[in-house]
Amino acid sequence: MGFESYAQIGIGTTDPQETLHVAGTTATIRIEGLDMVNNPQNNGTGKLTPVYVDKKGNFTLTKPGYTAGNGYVLPLNFLVFTPNFIPNNPAGHPAPYDDYGTIINSDASTTTVTDLIHSVEIDVPTSSMVEVKYAMSLYFSETDLFNPPATEPSDGKTRVIQSYFLIDFNSDGLSGTELTTQYGFKGQYYASGPGGTKGYPYMNSQGYVNMTPGHHTLYFYGVVNDPPGTFTSIGFGGANEYLKIRLFN
Template sequence: MKKITQLLFILFPTLILSQVGIGTTNPDTELHIAGTNSTIRIESLNSSNNINNDGIKLAPVFVDGNGDLTLTPPNGTGGEPLNFLLDIPNFIPDNPHSLPFDSGVVINNNSTGETSVEGFIHSVTFTVPQTAVVEVKYGVTIVITDVDMTIPALSYITDNEARTIETFFCFDINNDGLDVIEKSKQFGQKAQFYASNWGGSLGYPYMNSQGYATLPPGTHSIHFFGIVNDSATSYTSVGFGGATDYLKMRVYN
């Protein structure tokens, strides 16, 4: 009889400890957090430790097959394992040349033998918290004329000659200056063909494109370039970003 009594005393504390209460001495479940203003904090999910939490908008929390809480949804759920690093409308200055119209950044291909001219458009600095695949989507407006629009002047193209306009971007890793190797890796390339005779118009069509790259953690910058191609005897002046543009960048785990 004595041995049975001792066994009951051993088991009784174990039964009591099977339920944990915070703010209450009478927990109703295995973990019971009482109080009308009670909250839970999991530091591994905060903006400092998880790339899918930008620290600005609320991040959805998922439950994986093991019951673990995570900001990355399980495969096949249809959720998006991403967050925006950048979402910048009109990211290129509309009138950097102080013209009486919004030209954007002008790149000229003159009529004295040039057939292809490349120029820098704009750059943006950003930070990646950990190694991740980065997706970039951008839209750049262009305006095209056959005279140097920085004079300032605009005119309809009427020579009926073909021209192509291209855009692309490069990444400056660690934002310490775009070197030759970084410049050689061109992402998000897009080209448009243009030709006009009488009846052409001056406007701001879009050039839209996207690209992907795997970047290390740290502060980097993205650099946009434009290329203007025409014949050796044609003058082509292209303004990049005179109207409303956009730049969106998001990361995947």
């Protein structure tokens, strides 16, 4: 003959008021299946992860609306989500010239110049596909932004501006292959008319790459292309920009 028994369990109390009652003003609960070691959806050290309750009452880190199959992959988390990832004034100019961003020049003797804009370090907790989305403002000048004020181009000549990023896997120095593998490559052109133009045009792009767990570094580069005999000075990221790095498994 079988029977069922119902009881309330108290931790820190001899008078439990619920099926499980954890008493104490500083009481905590730990579920090791949801920690960063055992659950890849955990956001990791220094970040909080929302906990959801499914239709059966189970605790889960899986976001509502997730449907498995059909090629759908669940985003783990945003490793980086910042609206201003490029320093606004690395040249140290006084106001009002403190919003040029990282400056790259192509003088009259060059037609293509490539230089580093900024680098970002990330820690990937588990083998994942990583999505990197970024946007940055561009400040155009036909005089050197290192020596303000700027002079908006008015010569009618076309400039082509490009950006991309490299990945130093495990942050141990860029290898030959890593130096030649460009991600998120994007370009746009700018042609001025008489009188030039003021304001910030924007450029955005994204790239995807599979990464293993570890500490990695992303290097963002800018490329300035202009006609022979033309001086072009570009400030990358002096106004609004963003960087979003998201993991999928």
